[in-house]
Amino acid sequence: MGEKLVLIDGHSILNRAFFGIPDLTNSEGLHTNAVYGFLNIMFKILEEEQPDYLTVAFDVSEPTFRHKMFAEYKGTRKPMAQELREQVPLMKEVLKTMEIPIITQAGIEADDILGTIGKEAEEAGFDVAIVSGDRDLLQLATKKVKVKIPKTKASGTVTEDYYEDDVRELYGVSPTEFIDMKGLMGDTSDNIPGVPGIGEKTAAKIIKEYHSIENAHDHIEEIKPARAKNNLQEYYEQAIMSKDLATIKKDCDLSYDFKDAKIGTLFTKEAYQLFKELELKSLFKYFDEEEKEEETLEVVTTSDLGEVENIFSSIKKSGRAGLGMIGVSGNCKGISLTWKEGTVLALIGGFVTEDYLKEKIVELLKEGTELIVLDYKALLHFVEEVREYESQIQDVGIQAYLLNPLQSAYDYEDIARDYLRQMLPSRKEICGKKAIEEVFEAEEEKTVQMAAYLSYVPFHAYPLVLEKLKEQEMEELYLTIERPTVATLYDMEKYGITVEKDALKEYGDQLIGRIEELEQNIYEKAGKTFNINSPKQLGVILFEDLKMPFAKKTKTGYSTNADILEKLAPDYPIVSEILEYRQLTKLKSTYADGLAAFIQEDGKIHSIFHQKVTATGRLSSSDPNLQNIPIRMPLGRAIRKVFVPDPGYVFVSADYSQIELRVLAHMAGDEHLIDAYRHGEDIHRMTASQVFGVPFEEVTPLLRRSAKAVNFGIVYGISAFGLSQDLKISRKEASNYINKYFATYPGIKTYLDGNVAFAKKEGYVKTLYGRIRPIPELSSSNFMQRSFGERVAMNSSIQGTAADIIKIAMVRVSKRLQEENLESRLILQIHDELLIETKENIYIMGHHIGDNDSFGAAIGLYRVGKTIGKKTHIVLGDVSGSVVPLVDEFKNSDLYDEDMFITGPEAVSEMTKNDALIIVDCNRASYTEYPELVRRAQCIIVFDHHRQTTDCIDNAQLSYVELSSSSTCEMVVEIMQYINETVKLTKLDAEALYGGIMVDTNNFINRTGVRTFEAAAYLKKNGADVARVRRMFRDDLSDYKAKALAIQNTEIFMDGYALSVCSPQGASSPTIVGAQAANELLNVKNVKASFVCTPYNDQVYISARSIDKINVQVIMEQFGGGGHMNLAGAQVRNKTTGEVIVMLKKVIETMIEEGEI
Secondary structure (H helix, E strand, O other), X not given: OOOEXXXXXXXXXXXXXXXXXXXXXXXXXXXXXXXXXXXXXXXXHHHHHOOOEEEEEOOOOOOEHHHHHOOOOOOOOOOOOHHHHOHHHHHHHHHHHOOOOEEOOOEOOHHHHHXXXXXXXXHOOOEEEEEOOOHHHHHHOOOXXXXXXXXXXXXXXXXXXXXXHHHHHHHOOOHHHHHHHHHHHOEOOOOEOOOOOOOHHHHHHHHHHHOOHHHHHHOHHHOOOHHHHHHHHHOHHHHHHHHHHHOOOOOOOOOOOHHHXXXXXXXXXXXXXXXXXXXXXXXXXXXXXXOOOOOOOOEEEEOOHHHHHHHHHHHHHHOEEEEEEEEEOOEEEEEEEEEOOEEEEEEOEOOEOHHHHHHHHHHHHHOXXXXXXXXXXXHHHHOHHHXXXXXXXXXXXXXXXXXXXXXXXXXXXXXXXXXXXXXXXXXXXXXXXXXXHHHOOOOOHHHHHHHHHHHHXXXXXXXXXXXXXXXXXXXXXXXXXXXXXXXXXXXXXXXXXXXXXXXHHHHHHHHHHHHHHHHHHHHHHHOOOOOOOOHHHHHHHHHHHOOOOOOOEXXXXXXXXXXHHHXXXXXXXXXXXXXXXXXXXXXXXXXXXXXXXXXXXXOEEOOEXXXXXXXXXXXXXXXXXXXXXXXXXXXXXXXXXHEEOOOOOEEEEEEOOOHHHHHHHHHHOOHHHHHHHHOOOOHHHHHHHHHHOOOHHHOOHHHHHHHHHHHHHHHOOOOHHHHHHHHOOOHHHHHHHHHHHHHHOHHHHHHHHHHHHHXXXXXEEEOOOXXXXXXXXXXXXXXXXHHHHHHHHXXXXXHHHHHHHHHHHHHHHHXXXXXXXXXXXXXXXXXXXXXXXXXXXXXEEOEOOOOHHHHHHHHXXXXXXXXXXXXXXXXXXXXXOOHHHHHHHHHHOOOOOOOXXXXXXXXXXXXXXXXXXXXXXXXXXXXXXXXXXXXXXXXXXXXXXXXXXXXOOOOOOEEEEOOOOOOHHHHHHHHHHHOOXXXXXXXXXXXXXXXXXXXXXXXXXXXXXXXXXXXXXXXXXXXXXXXXXXHHOOOOHHHHHHHHHHHHOOEEEOOOEXXXXXXXXXXXXXXHHHHHHHHXXXXXXXXOEEEEEEEEOOEEEEEXXXXXXXXXXXXXXXXXXXXXXXXXXXXXXXXXXXXXXXXXXXXXXXXXXXXXX
């Protein structure tokens, strides 16, 4: 057997690789997918063929002799994609570093080069393999020349080999006759015309019989079918020209010597360096250690106490040092230090202990030294005390992430490559899958060098990174958001979250039971047993045995993906069960089985939180991922029960409501959306009304859910197709919804389009806090990639801003808890939600009037507190009116603790710093039952549905204010619905809550929404006797008389403003009667707003009501009150009712003149 030569068609293989492999780029944005794919194919060929010689031929970008023959030759080809074009010179550079000869020649094509060299090689006795994706080269196949055509299959790249006989077997003609076939059938890719009407089959038949175009023409009368005969006769000259165009030349005059193609050392040092620059990490395995040798740092290693002391003294004088840990706390080999004098490894040994090194690190910071690290969180895990000196610690990894959030890693080798232009051996190359402390040896140079890089790289890269950070205007983002977030994440990792092992096992058993039940049901409906997890077997069952529609066959069988199955599920119960089976088996493997592996000795899971993963700035977690726990199905929600607070603690969850929509409203400056949020509108309901053309009050829960999909879809740049899939409607309907949405909120459309335009020009978008999100996809030649880039441009600034806001919240909450030495701690962040583990007792307090909404909400939260095992009290003073009989019922019931109700002074004397005070239906300290308690409490949570005012409770850790809620009771019920399976209401609980909603909505007339009625239905379902509640709140006859008198004495002011006084004499609840009178006055024709003044307990209570857009809230704020746009109130001291009426008239007149109401 002779020596073997492999010839590669460079452009053809590069083109195949480009379209066969998803886009890859290195950290500098250089596209590398075609180069990577080419090399993989080439290495596979070399492994298969074991050649002695190797040459690659490329085309030259200029006309060839074929263009002179036919000007339109290859004229229909699209221009080469820019991402591929830039990889051609790069590929040539790679081949040169591997010492592989490259042949190009003007005037001819690479095919001609390959044909010429192949023929010469065959004549010289070589075995030849020509590699190309172009079947035109099959004409070069002989008994000694093999044409290899790579094919991409599911298992990877395979090659089809063709010798002369293989071509004959495939087409029925010889390789030479294959040229004549091409002359007849033409070639659309090369724009070779051929003969019209003659395709591959007819061409093969003619050439098989007559062997050439010329001979076929000589026997023209014998040609069949007639159309082929007529066309060949008419286009004979064109056929001959096409044959000439398709013929690969084998006699080109080339400057080529076989000895130059002799394969030597392909994997050279130069090639290794270039592979590293291109970040082709998976190909490093081909290089020997000798080629991987790098320039080494000069590193001093010592464990001598005197030398180490001198090192620290020198660092103190210099004021700045790079620091890296060679291991973790409890298993540390030493530390790596770099400063202006050089790099030293201070290793554990003798008097140099781990504790000694920790003390010296803290001492450096105390002395004012600035420490530069790769990973601040890792430093905190090593020595927590450094957090006190956070302003002196610089995290180069975080800084590098901010500058380019698209990278997959920010380790020392990545930062060295990007900022120091140094290609260092990676952590993986040296450590494999082990940690550094497992492989480090002071005598092993490679590990010593790597340990040195841990401080060398951050120290030298920091000035360059900081300069770029300032140029990009992100230093403030780093200092105020990103760096403080590190310590918060460290705390969360350290605290962890407790998991009940028994509950987890029980959950797993529950899943197994349901999975087995589903299996049997599925087998029964299928009529046989089969592997449900096998898409191939499942496809046969569904589409062949059961004859279901929507069959979509692929190379490996029928598609059984979720999209297909969800279409079938409504009509086929077996499919619904298959979908549930898939969900439950995933739950079992991921959570029931998966979580158990992460429970540590303390009974907790200590998940790792990642700050440098997502491009938008969102956090993520792993080992395990606690941010994607499913909640859409009951068994998915059930997994949350295995997570429990520590004994004596309780979970408090708080999230931002519609944070991304609110961010969008702000950043877009859309006045319609901003106004809706300002007035506490139900955004989804309002959108449903306007987009679907339904009156606001007639919006159904289904329409609201659809509107919610539209609202959030717009944030994520959803297409009409995407929305049609989500809502299961036609594309046309979806497009119409989107157009209506933009017509409703024109500012949103302008903003999103502006984002895309800015990103196309600048290559990135920015968040409100200056975070940059590069979008390279916008410059892609691929339409799908560009479309993706546009969607990213639309939502990244919104999503990124929301991510920044939750980080700010995390940092502030965590800092406040620690500053006040509370035992509460932040333990988990899930997108826009924070989970806090807090201790111990709960005190609930409403406003001092003690109305039904305030009381009902307190009762609801009392039940929640008791459900989670907390000692809970309601702070209550003297009450009056309709609340009195309710309070008496609770006090007389055996179902409640004797100390359920306590006074303000009692609460002050009992409350500790770890107790929580929940304030309901009120946002002002002075309006609460006992203001002193607000001043004393160190952990305050506010639940309210009134607009915040300038004198709101400003020392609250969390303020949950929902302006769109009809009442605070409605808000509390929503919380109960969320944790429905554990909260068990008593009948009295449910009636107190129902009464609060009923009274605050004036018997479900004012400020009601879908959520209001859902809450009422929930309470009725949980035992509320609606008729009893209504009877409980019926008025006395004296109250009706007082109300009638107030209405009778009404004065109409300024064309529609009703003013009146309610006398307290004889009324059982004067202030409530006044409020009822104000409600009744709105039923009077032409009345826009009503104001009823009730003198009571040395104050004048103003009840204000309105309809449409008249904002009585801003009027009441002039009197120190507040409330809602259409329902508000105030209390005025030291004034008569007459004086208050005069003041009201003046305020109304002024505000009308100034356009404020």
